[in-house]
Amino acid sequence: MKLNIALLAGDGIGPEVIEQAVKVSDAVAKKFNHEINWRPALTGAAAIDAVGEPYPDETHEICASSDAVLFGAIGHPRFDNDPSAKVRPEQGLLKMRKKLGLFANVRPTFTFPSLLDKSPLKRERIEGTDLVFLRELTGGIYFGEKGRREEGEIAYDNCVYTRAEVQRLAKKGFELAMTRSKKLCCVDKANVLETSRLWRETVQAMEKDYPEVEVSYEFVDAVAMRLVQWPNSYDVLITENLFGDILTDEASVISGSMGLMPSASLGSKIGLFEPIHGSYPQATGLNIANPMATVLSAAMMFENFGLHTEGKAIREAVNKALNEGIVTEDLADGGKSYGTSEVGDWLANNI
Amino acid sequence: MKLNIALLAGDGIGPEVIEQAVKVSDAVAKKFNHEINWRPALTGAAAIDAVGEPYPDETHEICASSDAVLFGAIGHPRFDNDPSAKVRPEQGLLKMRKKLGLFANVRPTFTFPSLLDKSPLKRERIEGTDLVFLRELTGGIYFGEKGRREEGEIAYDNCVYTRAEVQRLAKKGFELAMTRSKKLCCVDKANVLETSRLWRETVQAMEKDYPEVEVSYEFVDAVAMRLVQWPNSYDVLITENLFGDILTDEASVISGSMGLMPSASLGSKIGLFEPIHGSYPQATGLNIANPMATVLSAAMMFENFGLHTEGKAIREAVNKALNEGIVTEDLADGGKSYGTSEVGDWLANNI
Ligand SMILES: CC(C)[C@H](C(=O)O)[C@@H](O)C(=O)O
Ligand SMILES: CC(C)[C@H](C(=O)O)[C@@H](O)C(=O)O
Numbered sequence: 220m221k222l223n224i225a226l227l228a229g230d231g232i233g234p235e236v237i238e239q240a241v242k243v244s245d246a247v248a249k250k251f252n253h254e255i256n257w258r259p260a261l262t263g264a265a266a267i268d269a270v271g272e273p274y275p276d277e278t279h280e281i282c283a284s285s286d287a288v289l290f291g292a293i294g295h296p297r298f299d300n301d302p303s304a305k306v307r308p309e310q311g312l313l314k315m316r317k318k319l320g321l322f323a324n325v326r327p328t329f330t331f332p333s334l335l336d337k338s339p340l341k342r343e344r345i346e347g348t349d350l351v352f353l354r355e356l357t358g359g360i361y362f363g364e365k366g367r368r369e370e371g372e373i374a375y376d377n378c379v380y381t382r383a384e385v386q387r388l389a390k391k392g393f394e395l396a397m398t399r400s401k402k403l404c405c406v407d408k409a410n411v412l413e414t415s416r417l418w419r420e421t422v423q424a425m426e427k428d429y430p431e432v433e434v435s436y437e438f439v440d441a442v443a444m445r446l447v448q449w450p451n452s453y454d455v456l457i458t459e460n461l462f463g464d465i466l467t468d469e470a471s472v473i474s475g476s477m478g479l480m481p482s483a484s485l486g487s488k489i490g491l492f493e494p495i496h497g498s499y500p501q502a503t504g505l506n507i508a509n510p511m512a513t514v515l516s517a518a519m520m521f522e523n524f525g526l527h528t529e530g531k532a533i534r535e536a537v538n539k540a541l542n543e544g545i546v547t548e549d550l551a552d553g554g555k556s557y558g559t560s561e562v563g564d565w566l567a568n569n570i
Numbered sequence: 571m572k573l574n575i576a577l578l579a580g581d582g583i584g585p586e587v588i589e590q591a592v593k594v595s596d597a598v599a600k601k602f603n604h605e606i607n608w609r610p611a612l613t614g615a616a617a618i619d620a621v622g623e624p625y626p627d628e629t630h631e632i633c634a635s636s637d638a639v640l641f642g643a644i645g646h647p648r649f650d651n652d653p654s655a656k657v658r659p660e661q662g663l664l665k666m667r668k669k670l671g672l673f674a675n676v677r678p679t680f681t682f683p684s685l686l687d688k689s690p691l692k693r694e695r696i697e698g699t700d701l702v703f704l705r706e707l708t709g710g711i712y713f714g715e716k717g718r719r720e721e722g723e724i725a726y727d728n729c730v731y732t733r734a735e736v737q738r739l740a741k742k743g744f745e746l747a748m749t750r751s752k753k754l755c756c757v758d759k760a761n762v763l764e765t766s767r768l769w770r771e772t773v774q775a776m777e778k779d780y781p782e783v784e785v786s787y788e789f790v791d792a793v794a795m796r797l798v799q800w801p802n803s804y805d806v807l808i809t810e811n812l813f814g815d816i817l818t819d820e821a822s823v824i825s826g827s828m829g830l831m832p833s834a835s836l837g838s839k840i841g842l843f844e845p846i847h848g849s850y851p852q853a854t855g856l857n858i859a860n861p862m863a864t865v866l867s868a869a870m871m872f873e874n875f876g877l878h879t880e881g882k883a884i885r886e887a888v889n890k891a892l893n894e895g896i897v898t899e900d901l902a903d904g905g906k907s908y909g910t911s912e913v914g915d916w917l918a919n920n921i
Pocket of ligand 2: 410411440660663815
């Protein structure tokens with residue numbers, strides 16, 4: 220296969236971890252006879268500095284004309300705690316999601332047996348956890364009309380959903396559930412919100428098309444609890460944008476393997492693949508960041524092209540590295556640790 | 571003191587646990603020479619059945635003319651999974667909060683040494699956890715305009731906050747922080763929402779009035795993570811209605827003592843006190859529900875009247891019961907357990 224991949228390294232440790240994912244992907248391409256054309260582009264604070272915009276038009280054109288986007292991380296402390304900042308890196312992220320039509324954020328949470336003890340949860344609570352959130356990513360309160368009235372004294376944010384938006388996300392959820400243990404949980408707040416009632420009634424109406432899928436409906440507050448109590452009771456969860464933001468982050472820390480969790484954002488055509496961790500500014504340039512989440516995001520990318528053997532080769536290399544202790548200091552438990560690029564090299568050599 | 575207390579037992583196990591809180595409060599009143607006039611009133615599914623309304627006007631009049639409200643639980647499974655139901659018990663709750671002006675929901679999460687092992691989290695993660703959420707309870711997306719457009723195909727919910735609403739909640743937060751370890755965390759999503767930017771700028775402007783309080787600002791998704799990782803790193807947290815709904819429930823399960831967590835909803839004049847657990851329909855009438863959260867809610871009620879010795883007497887009785895194993899089956903670890911009313915009797919006798 221010939222693949223054009225837009226490469227958005229972003230801020231902080233983004234460039235370092237992306238470099239390792241490129242190495243590993245190139246090794247995969249070599250072994251399985253693919254050709255990858257990497258197309259670097261600016262985003263985040265790096266793009267603001269260079270051209271005054273977190274998601275410049277040139278970057279969008281590169282993404283839109285590629286087969287996929289591999290993304291590092293964005294965000295820089297100098298933009299935090301300044302609610303009035305006019306240009307923020309996050310705006311670039313939101314614009315990118317919207318313009319690329321990335322309406323479904325796929326966020327798996329699974330456990331690595333060798334990392335179970337890193338979890339804040341007791342072992343018996345997380346063992347066997349293997350769930351996936353499908354978070355709606357281009358609608359809801361993130362994109363509704365927002366602003367001020369009465370000379371700034373009143374602020375408002377509008378949450379809006381159309382039935383079609385719910386359907387296309389739910390469809391992906393049902394389809395994913397069919398490939399897994401056929402359990403789907405629709406997370407909403409239908410006892411309070413009208414948008415949630417639209418979600419619930421839309422999903423209820425789709426149940427008949429997937430008779431094998433067992434669908435449950437849970438309130439977002441109840442899920443926030445059960446994720447901590449019995450994460451392994453979930454399989455596929457679908458939810459709206461803001462609930463998904465909160466719950467996927469909550470879920471990410473329960474496994475103990477947060478530094479290893481990949482994600483995909485999918486839409487009609489181009490997928491975007493990125494680690495769930497942030498730009499980790501304190502670690503920038505120190506060659507200590509864990510590249511595995513980004514490398515596993517590349518695995519998701521291959522799998523999304525239907526290249527499952529390629530994806531598996533990456534996952535196996537990561538498992539092997541974990542078992543053999545070829546890890547960055549965050550996973551070294553005070554033992555021997557390796558640098559970001561050494562781990563990348565090792566993984567590339569073990570494809 | 572002469573106290574008029576509205577008594578809203580509600581649904582499911584509500585009546586059973588309320589009965590124990592009444593016993594214990596009466597014992598306190600006797601010992602410390604107070605007079606409590608209990609004023610029962612209907613609410614929830616029970617009120618819908620009786621008069622077709624979850625928060626009838628008669629009930630409101632009783633609440634509004636009392637010094638406090640002691641509340642059990644509401645909710646009945648026959649109203650769940652029916653997004654189109656016209657009358658729902660939850661509406662009564664929201665109406666009550668609004669009409670009584672209960673804008674600040676106080677939700678402590680603390681640990682009982684004897685219950686630490688009940689937590690899904692590892693002991694070292696939760697030991698010493700003692701945090702309080704102040705959740706805004708009468709504004710935001712819960713109460714903004716909501717509805718449908720385009721023949722039901724589009725749903726919307728409006729989130730609105732005024733600066734004054736933020737100020738009065740934040741003021742309670744600063745004041746509470748002053749009585750504790752002087753740390754305040756403002757939880758928002760200021761990188762995306764305009765209402766959150768109003769929250770953040772309003773709290774920032776109040777910092778100068780409380781120079782001793784150390785204020786931090788964290789995004790709601792980050793807090794959802796850190797609550798699981800390092801709950802004992804928080805002291806007082808303030809947040810808007812929907813974030814508070816999700817995060818307080820998440821926080822409630824980390825301590826392992828969820829069945830024991832009380833709460834208060836405060837406003838200008840009358841406070842409402844209730845356990846955080848729900849109506850637990852499966853346990854209704856079985857005399858197995860744990861009454862301690864409701865009993866501790868009564869302790870918060872006394873404390874809110876300035877009656878701290880009285881509140882302490884209740885807390886000490888509960889601690890003693892826990893130490894001596896006078897507990898319902900949820901806490902008995904397969905050992906000897908007592909019924910709801912036996913625990914209530916024991917606590918009343920040990921005031
Ligand atoms: C940075 C922020 C706008 C973003 C979001 O809220 O979507 C982030 O938290 C995420 O989950 O990708
Ligand atoms: C029942 C529901 C409307 C309510 C809320 O969301 O406020 C409940 O979850 C709570 O937290 O008291």
